[in-house]
Amino acid sequence: MSAAESAVETIQREMTIFARRARASAGRMHPELSLVSYTLLGHLEEQGGCRATDLAAHYALDKSTVSRQVTALERTGLIERRLDPEDHRVQVLHLTEAGQEILAQVTRSRRTAFRERLRDWPEEDLVRFAAYLERYNAGPAGADEQ
């Protein structure tokens, strides 16, 4: 097996290990904001607001799933919907103040955990690892993860 093939094997195995662990434990650390809600809020902050359809596309979720998530997040006051005056089918979603606060708080505590875990990594490796992950996740949807 070539070095490339064996690297692909390793990537598969390690991504699987990570995926298997992640969700089970995410809820334990932040019961107030599930992993899914957290990522949706994060995207809203990053983008400065977007449509439900954009969230669905970005996370490869069904629009009905996003619709329910959005409903829940609105009910708990973390996001708000603003009707697009140009197109009345569209709701542009924005973080509320409360949403920004909770997101920041969870981000801080998650960041602490990640920092701890990545404590001994040289900056150069951190930067490269981050770039690889972005590239992997941005990959073609067809060959989608796993």
Place this chain on the structure above:
Amino acid sequence: MSAAESAVETIQREMTIFARRARASAGRMHPELSLVSYTLLGHLEEQGGCRATDLAAHYALDKSTVSRQVTALERTGLIERRLDPEDHRVQVLHLTEAGQEILAQVTRSRRTAFRERLRDWPEEDLVRFAAYLERYNAGPAGADEQ
């Protein structure tokens, strides 16, 4: 924010995206074997059989969850239970022939998907990415979980 800090942010975000997508897409690709079932079968193969309690401990799952998974896997003929003659509370779980075959088949097809996704990556990047993932997952169990 330093380059290292912003890289940690990115790593956190991208790992999260991956974790959230993994299960859903695993189900799409292999309707016959969910990510959870896959990892349970993998563990059984690796260990050459074990108890339900061992699976629960290893994957940090509730024993009821494992019990139901095991029931389903037995019903579809992928594993079998053998009563421990020493201790009648214990069932030792083993892969059946069918279980071994499906496990091998899904492993092959997952490998193909990963290869496809990583097709355009230079070997150097594959090797480094693999090493980073191993290093990340090997980190201290405490900071393990997001």
Place this chain on the structure above:
DNA sequence: TACTCAAGTTGTACTATACAACTAGAACGC
């Protein structure tokens, strides 16, 4: 104007999960 496309909601169903209450069997203490 009528057809078609896009955004989102709702009904329904399923999987994975946890927690609690339970059964059955084993082991220990006195």
Place this chain on the structure above:
DNA sequence: GCGTTCTAGTTGTATAGTACAACTTGAGTA
């Protein structure tokens, strides 16, 4: 040796997250 406590597993119940299909509403277009 007999009760108490521990261990393995099952079952009842509840919840989150998800998909798919059917629908509504609004926009764009032939």
